[in-house]
Amino acid sequence: MDDHYYVYLGLALVSLLVVLAKRRRGPADGRHGLRLPPGPWQLPFIGSMHHLLGQLPHRAMRDLARRHGPVMLLRIGEVPTLVISSREAAREVMKTHDTSFASRPLSATVRVLTNNGRDIIFAPYGEHWRQLRKLAITELLSARRVLSFRAIREEEVAAMLRACAAAAAESRPVEMRARLSALVADATVRAVMGDRCRDRDVFLRELDRSIGLSAGFNPADLWPSSRLVGQLSGAVRRAEECRDTVFGILDGIIKEHLQRMDSAGAGAGEAEDLVDVLLKIYKDGSLQIPLDMDVLKAVIFDIFGAGSETSATTLEWTIAELIRNPKAMQRATAEVREAFGARGAVAEHALGELRYLHLVIRETFRLHTPLPLLLPRQSQEPCRVLGYDVPAGTTVLINVWALGRDGRYWSGDPEEFRPERFEAEASAVEFKGADFELLPFGAGRRMCPGMSFGLANVELALASLLFHFDWEAPGVSDPAEFDMTEAFGITARRKANLLLRPILRVPLPAGV
Ligand code: HEM
Numbered sequence: 001m002d003d004h005y006y007v008y009l010g011l012a013l014v015s016l017l018v019v020l021a022k023r024r025r026g027p028a029d030g031r032h033g034l035r036l037p038p039g040p041w042q043l044p045f046i047g048s049m050h051h052l053l054g055q056l057p058h059r060a061m062r063d064l065a066r067r068h069g070p071v072m073l074l075r076i077g078e079v080p081t082l083v084i085s086s087r088e089a090a091r092e093v094m095k096t097h098d099t100s101f102a103s104r105p106l107s108a109t110v111r112v113l114t115n116n117g118r119d120i121i122f123a124p125y126g127e128h129w130r131q132l133r134k135l136a137i138t139e140l141l142s143a144r145r146v147l148s149f150r151a152i153r154e155e156e157v158a159a160m161l162r163a164c165a166a167a168a169a170e171s172r173p174v175e176m177r178a179r180l181s182a183l184v185a186d187a188t189v190r191a192v193m194g195d196r197c198r199d200r201d202v203f204l205r206e207l208d209r210s211i212g213l214s215a216g217f218n219p220a221d222l223w224p225s226s227r228l229v230g231q232l233s234g235a236v237r238r239a240e241e242c243r244d245t246v247f248g249i250l251d252g253i254i255k256e257h258l259q260r261m262d263s264a265g266a267g268a269g270e271a272e273d274l275v276d277v278l279l280k281i282y283k284d285g286s287l288q289i290p291l292d293m294d295v296l297k298a299v300i301f302d303i304f305g306a307g308s309e310t311s312a313t314t315l316e317w318t319i320a321e322l323i324r325n326p327k328a329m330q331r332a333t334a335e336v337r338e339a340f341g342a343r344g345a346v347a348e349h350a351l352g353e354l355r356y357l358h359l360v361i362r363e364t365f366r367l368h369t370p371l372p373l374l375l376p377r378q379s380q381e382p383c384r385v386l387g388y389d390v391p392a393g394t395t396v397l398i399n400v401w402a403l404g405r406d407g408r409y410w411s412g413d414p415e416e417f418r419p420e421r422f423e424a425e426a427s428a429v430e431f432k433g434a435d436f437e438l439l440p441f442g443a444g445r446r447m448c449p450g451m452s453f454g455l456a457n458v459e460l461a462l463a464s465l466l467f468h469f470d471w472e473a474p475g476v477s478d479p480a481e482f483d484m485t486e487a488f489g490i491t492a493r494r495k496a497n498l499l500l501r502p503i504l505r506v507p508l509p510a511g512v
Contacts, residue, residue: 102445108236220236316498
């Protein structure tokens with residue numbers, strides 16, 4: 001409900017203000033001698049918000065950009081917001097002027113949730129962020145570290161397969177969203193804090209709340225100068241509650257880890273989790289800006305926030321698209337069964353053999369990028385994008401969802417799920433941040449550092465589900481009619497439950 005509160009507030013304000021409003025051009029008029037980007041007409045107080053009502057923001061912004069161009073300026077509440085909707089404009093923001101756009105806006109709720117931007121995701125561009133980012137890339141999310149969590153992934157995938165096999169034995173459907181979220185959450189909890197999170201459910205619930213609160217579409221964030229709006233919305237208070245609960249749980253976990261580290265011999269032989277890694281760095285004080293406990297907790301919170309929802313959403317859309325496209329399902333299933341048939345189980349180290357499965361995931365990222373507007377950036381200094389002036393302090397959204405479905409970049413019907421489009425090597429577009437029409441992980445300095453971590457969970461789970469089971473959608477006679485509606489939120493989840501019936505085809509190996 002929080003997410004939609006602004007819609008209702010906006011509607012009430014529109015009805016009041018529309019009578020008073022003079023139709024006027026937006027800031028694209030060129031005030032102060034600047035050549036500002038064009039945009040739709042605005043109302044007092046709510047700015048351009050009325051243009052976004054009734055549709056998901058990335059869809060409404062795509063439609064507006066068709067009329068106003070790929071560099072478009074909106075005002076969402078009080079917040080000047082640049083929306084980027086072409087490959088060329090995205091390249092300018094994330095490559096040509098990457099440093100100018102390397103900061104992120106700190107809304108009122110995000111400020112609370114991140115202890116004033118002391119985490120990685122929302123840290124303003126500067127020394128603090130640079131240091132944490134380096135830590136993430138070299139220590140926390142490196143390929144070596146991701147590999148060290150392989151056993152955890154395999155155990156969690158095995159637990160999911162057992163649950164699916166039990167459902168198959170009873171001809172019962174599986175609620176896939178819940179199952180996939182639990183898989184990713186449990187694999188992440190264990191990698192980050194080991195097996196000792198007694199408050200797992202509360203932690204994950206609060207995490208979910210915090211993701212909703214940080215989406216930036218609540219009144220406190222849209223009218224930051226109004227104390228009244230801030231108080232009425234209650235979002236900051238809810239963010240404080242959320243942060244206190246999460247940080248309280250993390251205090252307990254950190255204490256346990258410290259005790260274990262201090263008691264000689266204890267924990268020997270146990271795999272190092274990410275809290276261990278962070279505490280070692282905290283204790284040896286080797287960093288230029290030493291870590292403190294608030295930063296440490298904010299970083300742990302980030303890893304959950306950034307990692308769980310995105311990976312689970314990717315898995316859910318991939319399976320939904322395969323159900324909707326039986327030929328792609330048959331081809332992906334045949335490939336995985338051929339590759340691992342002799343072994344009787346999927347082995348993570350051999351996943352590279354699954355060429356088509358990787359194209360399926362890439363095509364899913366194109367159509368269902370989990371963060372359709374990426375995470376917001378902010379201009380640190382005045383800058384020019386495709387000839388338009390962008391003032392300092394402007395929030396910048398890159399509509400990667402629109403780029404992924406733009407007929408200028410994708411041949412045939414861009415709405416069609418066709419992994420084969422990536423098959424010709426010469427024209428293969430990658431999602432590693434160099435091809436600006438496909439940016440599920442962003443690009444440039446603020447690009448996602450957790451790509452390998454996320455993909456490892458997605459690939460193993462998907463290959464295992466296809467290897468052991470065939471999948472049916474009960475009550476769906478025509479796959480083309482399968483519901484693909486998206487839900488509102490910072491991540492574009494599938495709206496409807498993904499209820500699927502597994503049919504066991506390759507028995508689970510003994511011990512799974
Ligand atoms: C399918 C999985 C994932 C997707 C699609 C995804 C996507 C993204 C995107 C779009 C951004 C913003 C990039 C930008 O502004 O250019 C981001 C940032 C980030 N992601 Fe991911 N992510 C995924 C998984 C993960 C995982 C598993 C982790 C950690 C375990 C992670 C950690 C982060 C962090 C820390 C940032 C902030 C980077 C910064 O601001 O410097 N992500 N991610």
